[in-house]
Amino acid sequence: MSSTLKRSLPTNDGLLEDVKAILLDIEGTTTPIVFVKDVLFPYIRDNVSEYIKTHWDEEECQQDITELRKQSELDTEAKLDGVEAIPEVEDSKDEDKVKVVQDAITKNVLWQMDADRKTTGLKQLQGHMWRAAYKSGQVKGEVYNDVVPAIKQWIAEDRKIYIYSSGSVEAQKLLFGYSDKGDLLELFSGHFDTTIGAKVEKESYQNISKEIGIKEENLLFLTDVTREAKPATQAGLKTCIVVRPGNTELTEEEKKDFNIIHSFSELLSERREQKKKKC
Numbered sequence: 001m002s003s004t005l006k007r008s009l010p011t012n013d014g015l016l017e018d019v020k021a022i023l024l025d026i027e028g029t030t031t032p033i034v035f036v037k038d039v040l041f042p043y044i045r046d047n048v049s050e051y052i053k054t055h056w057d058e059e060e061c062q063q064d065i066t067e068l069r070k071q072s073e074l075d076t077e078a079k080l081d082g083v084e085a086i087p088e089v090e091d092s093k094d095e096d097k098v099k100v101v102q103d104a105i106t107k108n109v110l111w112q113m114d115a116d117r118k119t120t121g122l123k124q125l126q127g128h129m130w131r132a133a134y135k136s137g138q139v140k141g142e143v144y145n146d147v148v149p150a151i152k153q154w155i156a157e158d159r160k161i162y163i164y165s166s167g168s169v170e171a172q173k174l175l176f177g178y179s180d181k182g183d184l185l186e187l188f189s190g191h192f193d194t195t196i197g198a199k200v201e202k203e204s205y206q207n208i209s210k211e212i213g214i215k216e217e218n219l220l221f222l223t224d225v226t227r228e229a230k231p232a233t234q235a236g237l238k239t240c241i242v243v244r245p246g247n248t249e250l251t252e253e254e255k256k257d258f259n260i261i262h263s264f265s266e267l268l269s270e271r272r273e274q275k276k277k278k279c
Helices: 034-055 059-077 095-114 120-136 146-155 169-177 201-211 224-234 252-257 269-278
Strands: 021-024 160-164 190-192 217-221 238-242
Touching: 021 201, 034 059, 034 095, 034 120, 059 120, 059 146, 095 120, 120 169, 146 160, 146 269, 169 190, 169 238, 190 201, 201 224, 217 224, 224 238
Parallel strands: 021 160, 021 217, 160 190, 217 238
Antiparallel strands: none
């Protein structure tokens, strides 16, 4: 790791010194990384067909379908392997013809998910489906047990808490607003997604710093991904890698180059004082 990335802090004890705000990643940091893979995405697969039928006459659903159809036309022109075309509805009163289109939409969505695509239409539909699932109680956002107590203490110590995730701001608010720990939205001073910039780009963290009016050196970023921590460090933020069950294992070099915690509780003042006494 270059000298511009290497932290001067040999331990985690000084990480919160002069920190005015903490920026949190979600997957693998506040929330089990398997939540998206084992809960959110399977929900889409299991329910997309029924959702399309149930919400067919709603304007929002039709807007989603329009975006999916536009993408399917582009994919068909590009001759992508396995693409499922989405035809127009010839007669909206003909249930059989409507069903043919609905089935094509379902197949297209599943095909895109199999290819791990992130198209606008797909993300839009998924977001609307997840919103319905959260609000109905079919899905609850999973949050690690150590997260809320730590955030509350940091707030009590006059620090602000922000979320920065590749998932949309709406998706973030749904996860924390309908979590297994209750409605947590009041704990956060703001949310950022990739509209502020990609998480692997230094400028994104500088943009966040400007947006919230806090200097980079007064920000701490917690993430489970070193390729996000590196640009954050280059931008001038303090960074720390959160190691959780199921997260990608760090290399020996990464373990040497980054501050590491296994629980937010390791950054609580009580825990730090206990460590000092033991020393």
